[in-house]
Amino acid sequence: MNKKPELLSPAGSFESMVAAINAGCDAVYVGGKQFSARAYASNFDTEELIEAINYCHLRGVKIYITVNTLFKDKEIDKLLEYINIIYGAGVDAIIVQDYGISKLIKETFNDLEIHASTQMTIHNLNGVKYLTELGFKRVVLSRELSLDEIEYITNNIDTEIECFVHGALCYSYSGQCLMSSILGGRSGNRGRCAGTCRLPYSLYEEKNRLNLSNGKYLLSPKDICTIRLLPDLMKAGITSFKIEGRMKSPEYVASVTSIYRKYIDRYLCNKEKYKVDKEDEKKLLEIYNRGGFSEGYYKSRLNMMSMIKPNNQGVYIGEIINVNKKNKTIKIKLNNMVNKGDKLEIWTSNEQFHCVSIKNDSNEKVITLRDYNSNIMVGNSVYRIKNKKAYNEINDNTIKINKKLKVKATIKARINTPISLELTYNDYYVKETGCVIERAKNQSVSIDRIIKQLKKTGEYPFEFDFTYIDIDDDIFIPISEINKIRRNAIEKLTNSILMKYSKKLIEINRHKIIEPNKLTNEANVNILIRNLDQLEVIKYFNVKNVYVESELVELEDIKKMIDLCKKHYTSIFIALPRIFDYDIQKKYLPKLDKIKKLDIDGYLIRTYGEMYLLQDTERKIVIDYNMNIINNETIDAWREKASIITLSPELHYKDISGLETNDTEIMIYGYLPLMVSKQCVVNNSSNNKNLCYNNKKYYLKDRYGKKFFIDRRCTDCINVIYNSSPLILLDQLNKVNNLGISNLRLEFTNENKDYVYKIIKLLYSILYNVNEYDTKDIIGILDIDEFNRGHFLRGIE
Numbered sequence: 132m133n134k135k136p137e138l139l140s141p142a143g144s145f146e147s148m149v150a151a152i153n154a155g156c157d158a159v160y161v162g163g164k165q166f167s168a169r170a171y172a173s174n175f176d177t178e179e180l181i182e183a184i185n186y187c188h189l190r191g192v193k194i195y196i197t198v199n200t201l202f203k204d205k206e207i208d209k210l211l212e213y214i215n216i217i218y219g220a221g222v223d224a225i226i227v228q229d230y231g232i233s234k235l236i237k238e239t240f241n242d243l244e245i246h247a248s249t250q251m252t253i254h255n256l257n258g259v260k261y262l263t264e265l266g267f268k269r270v271v272l273s274r275e276l277s278l279d280e281i282e283y284i285t286n287n288i289d290t291e292i293e294c295f296v297h298g299a300l301c302y303s304y305s306g307q308c309l310m311s312s313i314l315g316g317r318s319g320n321r322g323r324c325a326g327t328c329r330l331p332y333s334l335y336e337e338k339n340r341l342n343l344s345n346g347k348y349l350l351s352p353k354d355i356c357t358i359r360l361l362p363d364l365m366k367a368g369i370t371s372f373k374i375e376g377r378m379k380s381p382e383y384v385a386s387v388t389s390i391y392r393k394y395i396d397r398y399l400c401n402k403e404k405y406k407v408d409k410e411d412e413k414k415l416l417e418i419y420n421r422g423g424f425s426e427g428y429y430k431s432r433l434n435m436m437s438m439i440k441p442n443n444q445g446v447y448i449g450e451i452i453n454v455n456k457k458n459k460t461i462k463i464k465l466n467n468m469v470n471k472g473d474k475l476e477i478w479t480s481n482e483q484f485h486c487v488s489i490k491n492d493s494n495e496k497v498i499t500l501r502d503y504n505s506n507i508m509v510g511n512s513v514y515r516i517k518n519k520k521a522y523n524e525i526n527d528n529t530i531k532i533n534k535k536l537k538v539k540a541t542i543k544a545r546i547n548t549p550i551s552l553e554l555t556y557n558d559y560y561v562k563e564t565g566c567v568i569e570r571a572k573n574q575s576v577s578i579d580r581i582i583k584q585l586k587k588t589g590e591y592p593f594e595f596d597f598t599y600i601d602i603d604d605d606i607f608i609p610i611s612e613i614n615k616i617r618r619n620a621i622e623k624l625t626n627s628i629l630m631k632y633s634k635k636l637i638e639i640n641r642h643k644i645i646e647p648n649k650l651t652n653e654a655n656v657n658i659l660i661r662n663l664d665q666l667e668v669i670k671y672f673n674v675k676n677v678y679v680e681s682e683l684v685e686l687e688d689i690k691k692m693i694d695l696c697k698k699h700y701t702s703i704f705i706a707l708p709r710i711f712d713y714d715i716q717k718k719y720l721p722k723l724d725k726i727k728k729l730d731i732d733g734y735l736i737r738t739y740g741e742m743y744l745l746q747d748t749e750r751k752i753v754i755d756y757n758m759n760i761i762n763n764e765t766i767d768a769w770r771e772k773a774s775i776i777t778l779s780p781e782l783h784y785k786d787i788s789g790l791e792t793n794d795t796e797i798m799i800y801g802y803l804p805l806m807v808s809k810q811c812v813v814n815n816s817s818n819n820k821n822l823c824y825n826n827k828k829y830y831l832k833d834r835y836g837k838k839f840f841i842d843r844r845c846t847d848c849i850n851v852i853y854n855s856s857p858l859i860l861l862d863q864l865n866k867v868n869n870l871g872i873s874n875l876r877l878e879f880t881n882e883n884k885d886y887v888y889k890i891i892k893l894l895y896s897i898l899y900n901v902n903e904y905d906t907k908d909i910i911g912i913l914d915i916d917e918f919n920r921g922h923f924l925r926g927i928e
Contacts, residue, residue, distance in 0.1 A: 134365075134368075134370075135395070135399055136364070136365060136369055136370060136371060136372050136395065137157045137158055137193075137370060137371040137372065138155065138156050138157045138158070138371075138372050138374075138388065138391055138392055138395060139156065139157065139158045139159070139160060139195075139293065139371045139372060139373045139374065140154070140156035140158070140159050140160075140374050140384055140387075140388045141159070141160060141298075141374055141375060141376040141377040141379065141384060142159045142160070142161045142183075142377065142384065143161075143162070143174060143376075143377035143378055143379070144174070144175075144381070145175065145179060145182075145183060146381045146530070147377075147379075147380070147381045147384045148161060148183055148186070148187070149186075149381075149530065150381040150382070150384045150385035150388070150525075150529060150530045151384050151385065151388050152186075152187065152190055152192050152534065153385065153529050153530060153532055153534045154384070154385045154386075154388035154389040154392060154529050155388060155389060155392030155393075156192065156388050156392070157192065157193065158192060158193035158194065158195060158223070158371070159187060159192060159193075159194055159195070160194075160195040160196070160197060160226060160373075160377075161174075161175055161180070161183060161194065161195075161196055161197070161377075162174045162175070162196065162197040162322075162377060163175055163176070163177065163180055163196065163197075163198075163213065163217075164176050165209075165210075165213065166197075166198045166200060166202070166206075166210055166213065166322075177213070177216055177217075180196065180216075180217055180220070181216070181217070181220045184217065184220045184221055184222055184632070185220070185629055188221060188628060188629060188631075188632050189536075189592050189625060189628055189629070190534065190536060190592050191536065191557075193223040193224075194222060194223055195222070195223055195224045195225065195226055195246060196217055196222050196224075196225050196226070197225070197226045197248070198210065198213075198214065198225050198226065198227055198228075198232070199226045199227060199228040199248035199250055199322075200228060200229070200250075200320060200321050200322045201228060201229050201318075201320045201321060201759055201761050201762075201779070201781075202229050202232055202761070202762055202764075203761060203762060203786055204762045204763055204764075204786070204789050204790065205789070207232070207235070207641075207762065207764065208641060210232070211235075211236075211239060211639050211641060212639070214236060214239075214240065214243075215240075215636050215637055215639060216636075218240050218243055218634060218636070218637065219633060219634050219635070219636045220632075220633065221629070221631075221632025221633045221634060222243075223244065223632075224243075224244035224245065224246050224268065224269070225243065225244075225245055225246070226245075226246045226247075226248050226271070227245050227246070227247065227248060228247075228248040228250035228251055228306065228320070228759070229759070229762070229764075229765060230251075230758065230759075230760075230765050230768055230769070231760075231762055231763075231764030231765025231766070231767065231768040231769075232762070232764055232765070233245055233247075233265065233266075233267070234265065234764065234768045235764050237265065237266045239637060239639060239641075240637060242634075244268045244269075245266065245267055245268065246267065246268065246269040246270070246271060246291075246293065247262050247267045247269070247270040247271060248271055248305075248306075249271040249272065249273060249274065249295070249305045249306070250305050250306040250320070251270075251271075251306055251739065252273055252304050252305065252306040252307055252738065252739075253270050253271075253272055253273060253739060253740070254272065254273040254275060254276055254280075254304070254710065254711070254712050254738075254740070255280070255284075255711055255712060255713065255716065255738075255740045256283065256284045256287055256288065256740070257711075257739075257740035257741070257743040257744050258270075258738060258739040258740035258743065259272075259284055259288055259290055259292070260288060260740075260743050261739045261740065261742055261743035261746075262290075262739060263288065263290045264743075267290070268290070268291060269290065269291035269292070269293055269370065269371070270290055270291070270292060270293065271293040271294070271295075271373065272284070272292060272293070272294055273304055273305060274294075274295050274300060274301070274305070274355075274427060274428065275304060275428045275710075275712070275809045276294075276428060276429075276712070277428055277429060277430070277713075278360075278363055278364070278367050278429045278430065279713075280712065280713050281294065281367045281368070281369060282366070282367040282368060283713070285367060285368030285369065286368065291370040291371065292368070292369050292370050292371075293369070293370060293371035293373050294364070294369050294371070294372065294373060295355065295373045295374075295375055295427070296355070296357040296360075296361075296364065296372040296373060296374065296391065297354070297355060297356055297357060297358075297374045297375065297376075297387055297391065297415075298354055298355065298374055298375025298376045298379075298387075299352075299354050299375050299376070299421075300352040300353070300354060300355050300425075300427060300435070301328065301352070302328040302350040302351070302352055302806060302808050302810060303328070303805075303806035303807055303808050304710065304807050304808065304809075305319075306320070306759065307709065307710075307757055307804075307806070307807040308324075308805065308806050308807075309780070309781070309803060309804070309805045309806075310327045310328070310805040310806050310852070311323075311324045311325040311326070311327045312781055312922070312927060313780075313803060313805060313854060313919070313921065313922075314327055314805075314833075315327065316925065316927065316928075317927075317928070318781055318927040318928070320759055320779075320781065320927075321781075321927055321928060323927075323928060327350075328350040328351055328352075328806075329348065329350075329351050329441035329442070330348070330350075330441075330833065330834065331347040331348055331349075331833075331834060332347065332348075332349045332350065332831045332832060332833055333347065333349075333831070333832045334349060334812065334813065334816050334817075334829065334830075334831060334832075335829065335830040335831075335832055335838065336822075336827055336828075336829055337827055337828055340832075341816070341817060343438075343816050343817065345436075345438045345439070345815070345816055345817075345818065346437075346438030346439040346440075347438065347482075348436075348437065348438045348439070348440065348441040349436075349438055349812055349815070349816050349831065350806075350810075350812070350831075351421065351436060351437050351438060351441040352421075352425070352435050352436055352437065352810070353420070353421045353422055353423060353424055353425045353435055353436065353437040354375075354419065354420060354421050354424055354425075355424060355425055355426060355427035356412075356415055356420075356424035356425075356426070357426055357427065357429065358390065358391065358394055358407050358411070358412065358415065359407050359426070360426055360429055360430070361391075361394050361395060361398055361405075362398055362402065362405055363429070364429070365395075365398065372391065372395070374387050374388060374391065379419065381530055382418065382522050382525045382526065382530070383418050383419055385525050385529040385530050386414060386415070386418045386521075386525050386529075387415065387418065389529060390411050390414060390415060393411070394407065394411075413446065414521070416445075416446050417445070417446050417515070417518050417521055418521070419443050420443065420444055420445070420446075421437035421440065421441065421442065421443065421444055422437035422438075422439055422440060422444050423437075423444075428809065432809055432810065432848065435810065435815075436810065436815050438815070438816070439482075440484070443516050444514060444516070445476060445514040445515045445516035445517070446514060446515055447466075447512060447513075447514055448465055448466060448467050448469070448475065448513055448514060448515045449463045449464050449465040449466055449467075449512075449513045450463070450464055450510060450511065450512055450513060451463060451477065451507060451508065451509050451510060451511040451513065452464045452497070452509060453509065454503070454507055454508060454509055455503070456503065456505075458503075459501055459503035460499050460500065460501050460503060461477075461499070461500055461502060461503055461507055462497055462498070462499050462500075463475075463497065463498050463500065463513050464496065464497050465495070465496055465497070465498060465513075467515075468492075468493060468494040468495075469489045469492070469493050469498065469515070470489065470492050470518070470519050470520040471489055471490060471491050471492050471519065472488070472489065472517075472519030472520075472522075473488070473489040473515055473517060473518060473519050473520075474486060474487070474488055474489075474515070474516050474517035474519075475487050475488075475489065475513055475514065475515055475516070476513070476514045476515075476516050477504075477507055477511050477512075477513050478511055478512045478513070478514065479504075479506040479507055479508065479511055480506070480508055480511065481506060483506050485502070485504045485506065485507060486516075487500055487502040489519075533590065533592075534592065535588070535592055535593060535594035536556065536592055536593055536594065537594050537596045538554050538555065538556045538593045538594065538595055538596065538624070539554070539555040539556070539596055539598050540552065540553065540554055540555075540585070540595040540596060540597045540598065541553045541597070541598060541599035541600070541601075542581070542582070542585065542597065542599075542600055542601070542602065543601045543602070544568050544581065544601070544602040544603060544606060544608065545568060545601065545602075545603050546568050546569065546570050546603050546606060547567060547568065547569075548567065548568060549564040549565055549566065549567050549568070550564065550565040550566065550567075550568055550608060550612070550616060551563070551564045551565070552564075552565075552585065552616050552617065552620045553620075554593075554595075554620050554621075554623075554624050556593070556624060556628070559624060559627045559628055561620055561623040561624045561627055562620075563616050563619045563620035563623060564616075565608075565612050565615060565616040565619075566608065566609075566612050568603070568606050568607075568608060569606065569607055569608075570605060570606060570607070571605050571606055571607035572607065573607075574607075575604070575605045575606055575607055576606060576607055576608055576610075578600065578602045578604075581602060581608070581613060582597060582600065584610060584613045584614065584617070585597075585613060585616075585617050587614075587617070588617070588621065591621050591625070593621060593624070653898075654867075654868065654872060654873050654874060654875050655675035655676060655873060655874045655875065656672070656673065656674050656675055656875055656877070656891070656894065656895075657674065657675055657676040657677070657678065657796065657874055657875065657876045657877070658674055658676075658677055658678070658876070658877045658878075658879065658887075658891075659677075659678040659679075659680065659706060659735075659801070659876065659877070659878040659879060660677060660678070660679060660680065660879050660887075661679075661680040661683045661684065661879065661880065662683075662684065662688070663684075663688050663691055663692060664883065664884040665879050665882065665883075665884055665887050666692055666695055666696075667884045667887075667888075668884065668887045668888050668891050669695065669696065669699045669701050670695075670699065671888065671891075672891045672892070672895060674699075674701050674891075675701065675702065675874070676701070676702045676703075676704060676732075676753075676775075676874070677692070677696055677701055677702070677703045677704065678704045678705075678706045678735045678753070678876075679692055679703065679704070679705055679706055680706050681705045681706055681707065681722070681723075681726065682708050682715075682719065682844070682847075683844075686722060686725060686726070689705075689726065689729070690729065693729055693730055693731060697730065702732040702733070702751075703731050703732055704731065704732055704733045704734055704735050704751070704753055705723075705726055705731055705733075705734050705735065706734075706735040706737070706755075707723075707734060707735060707736060707737055707738070707741045708737065708738075708741075708847075709737050709738075709757065709804070709807050709849075709851065710738070710807060710809075710847075710849055711737075711738050711740050711741055714847065715847050715849075718846070718847070731750065732750060732751055733748075733750040733751030733752055733753060733774070734748070734750065734751075734752055734753070735753045735755050736752055736753065736754055736755060736758070736773070737755045737757055737758065742772065746772070751773075751774040751775075752772055752773040752774060753773060753774065753775040753776075753777065753796070754769045754772075754773045754775070754776045754777060755777050756777040756778060756779050756780055756798060757804075758777075759779050759781075760776055760777070760778055760779050761778070761779045761781065761782055761786065762790070763789075763790055763791055766790060766791055766795065767791075770794065774794065775794055775795070775796050775874055776794060776795050776796065777795070777796040777797070777798070777874075777876065778790070778792075778795050778796065778797050778872075780797075780798055780803055780858065780921040780922060780923075781921070781922045781926075781927050782797075782922060782923070782926070783922055783923065783924070783925065783926025783927075784863075784866050784867075784870060784923050784924065785926070786926060787870050787872070788869075788870055792870055792871045792872045792873070793871060793873060794873060794874075795872055795873065795874065796872065796873070796874030796875070796876050797860070797867065797872055797874075797875065797876065798858060798860075798876045798877075798878060798921075799858075799859070799860040799861060799863075799864070799867065799875045799876065799877060799894075800857060800858065800859055800860070800861065800876075800877040800878065800890055800894070801857060801858055801876070801877060801878025801879065801880070802840065802853040802854050802856075802857050802858070802878070802880050803853065803854045803858055803921065804842075804851045804852070804853055804854075805839065805852050805853065805854050806850075806851070806852040807849065807850075807851050808849070808850045808851075808852070809848060809849060809850075810850065811823065811843065811845075811848060811850055812829070812831065812841055812850055812852075813829050813841065813843065823843070823845045824845050828840065828841075828881075829841045829843065831852065833855075837855035837856075838855050839852050839853060839854065839855050840852070840853045840880070840881065841853075842880070853880060854919070856915070856916070856917045856918050856919050857915065857918050857919070858918070858919055858920065858921045859909060859913075859918040859919070859920065860920055860921075860923055861893060861894055861897055861904065861909060862897075862904055862905060862906065862909060863920065863923060863924075864897055864898065866923075875894075877890060877891065877894070886913075889912070889913065890913065893909070893912055893913070906918075
């Protein structure tokens with residue numbers, strides 16, 4: 132497939148949007164000051180959004196507005212008001228993450244195009260099919276897909292597919308990361324990611340710290356750059372090539388957009404002779420890179436990490452050849468000239484980065500700077516992280532230009548008839564007439580003067596191309612009349628274009644009645660397990676539902692689990708994989724076909740693709756918390772299909788109190804999975820594949836000494852990083868009961884059967900008011916250093 136793809140550029144500010152359009156994008160994506168997954172970008176207020184929509188449409192550029200976060204119940208009415216305004220202004224599409232909100236938007240604004248954010252973690256054909264049936268026009272795929280997987284999707288469905296081609300890459304699958312939220316209180320699902328994957332970590336094998344030579348930023352991926360892969364990406368049938376970077380500068384947006392525009396067009400003009408110029412690759416590196424680029428997951432998953440430095444590395448420009456402690460000077464031998472305003476970074480031996488600014492232009496091979504620092508030594512490498520000259524060129528040649536669209540114009544100015552100006556742009560046609568033309572009594576107005584005056588279109592995005600001129604000689608017309616007819620014609624054309632997009636505002640009557648929650652005296656106790664030993668507990672305690680991590684349990688053991696559950700009148704559910712990509716499906720689906728024939732009660736669903744796969748099942752469905760459920764709209768949407776809906780661990784108990792919690796579930800014990808990734812921390816850090824399949828346990832340790840267990844699924848090359856301490860709400864059960872939640876979940880990972888017994892015994896002791904326990908009691912009984920309560924008592928912004 133070789134259709135011309137859309138080039139979609141980021142715009143975190145109005146200036147960045149102008150830069151993207153001037154650089155040649157086909158569409159931009161922007162966010163408002165509310166409801167956007169880049170809360171720390173400049174973003175647009177509502178008036179600016181309307182102006183932005185009009186600005187784009189007058190220039191033939193589409194604009195997509197992000198509402199790609201999760202929404203609390205109290206925000207939904209304001210969200211609908213906000214969408215109504217941009218809907219009326221003619222936004223081309225909105226980008227959505229929240230499942231329930233997407234259904235509400237489609238019901239309220241049935242002709243508004245919606246795109247599925249990458250935060251929905253769509254990574255297979257079934258996921259795309261599921262969202263297509265809900266009314267999504269486009270799906271932004273997870274960045275972790277290969278070219279073959281993408282091509283398989285585009286060959287089997289007509290839904291538009293959007294993929295990232297350049298920019299920052301998260302360590303975790305988007306939409307499956309709780310690390311910033313749980314550790315720092317800043318939720319990526321609410322647009323406030325703190326970038327915890329860009330922080331330093333050390334790696335432990337059991338209790339032993341490993342000596343690593345690759346760096347300490349073990350979770351920091353390089354940015355992706357696919358300029359060499361553009362032919363393959365086009366053949367894969369991708370609809371839209373997306374550049375990441377709403378937090379980046381206008382110069383970044385302009386530079387990256389212009390280069391991708393150039394190479395998309397180059398390939399379409401001459402497919403056989405496609406070649407990337409080294410100078411353009413250098414420009415991309417200079418504008419921003421983290422230790423070079425990778426091509427993402429499109430071809431492989433190798434060499435994708437930037438573990439030495441987590442932010443802009445710039446380009447190598449020289450080395451320190453002299454350090455004069457007495458004079459406080461350093462000398463740098465350069466391999467390229469430097470310019471006034473450049474920023475250089477000196478890489479010292481103790482992994483410190485000393486930044487210096489250049490005060491004057493220089494084409495000398497050796498420069499002396501008065502920027503002495505005791506850490507700087509002879510031989511230290513020097514990188515340029517900002518090229519001021521390049522920035523100036525981008526501003527002068529792209530950002531500051533007033534890009535014009537050619538409009539065909541005809542002018543008639545005949546004596547004794549009204550002057551008329553006709554404008555044609557694509558399918559738009561307008562005609563404006565003015566005063567009656569008189570013969571000149573004194574000085575006439577020349578044809579050249581009339582045409583010159585008409586061409587003064589100022590800030591309007593139009594440039595007149597006169598295809599027909601019929602003007603009598605020896606005529607007079609006031610310059611003010613020429614200006615007036617030009618102005619009126621342009622305004623008519625402008626209004627004609629914008630009218631095509633504008634829509635009548637919707638009358639929104641959302642009166643959602645929240646049923647009071649029933650107080651729960653005896654909530655169901657449910658457990659998630661990953662081995663047969665952990666299931667032994669049901670012999671001693673009443674457990675309503677068991678969820679089995681079926682990826683990690685052999686089929687024969689699953690059969691034994693079913694027998695044990697039936698013996699003790701416990702329902703058994705098969706927990707499906709957190710990630711269900713093509714490789715995992717090949718291995719898992721034959722196993723699932725066998726499981727379907729067994730006497731199970733239902734499935735724990737973790738992806739939209741799994742929901743599509745099992746939508747016709749007569750067995751029960753439980754929706755897991757990684758589906759990010761925080762409002763009543765999403766609860767209602769899933770209630771049509773599921774018997775139990777597990778709430779997000781990001782909810783504060785006060786937020787839960789406003790939800791219809793009948794048939795919902797919350798996690799009250801367990802180590803939360805903070806990240807799910809296709810990158811292997813152990814292999815990347817050690818360069819030792821022999822470590823992959825051993826049975827040892829590995830941990831990350833952060834700056835505060837917290838250790839995070841790495842659950843390595845080596846056969847699938849999936850890493851799940853768990854929190855350093857367990858979430859425990861056992862001392863909060865009174866609050867939980869008052870919320871009307873009918874299901875309490877305990878999740879077990881590495882706990883042995885004795886520990887599982889201890890925890891459930893403690894739970895029932897509290898449930899039946901045998902004893903009261905405070906924090907110290909729980910720490911003592913469970914023999915742990917600390918525990919956390921997730922967001923149950925603190926919540927997220």
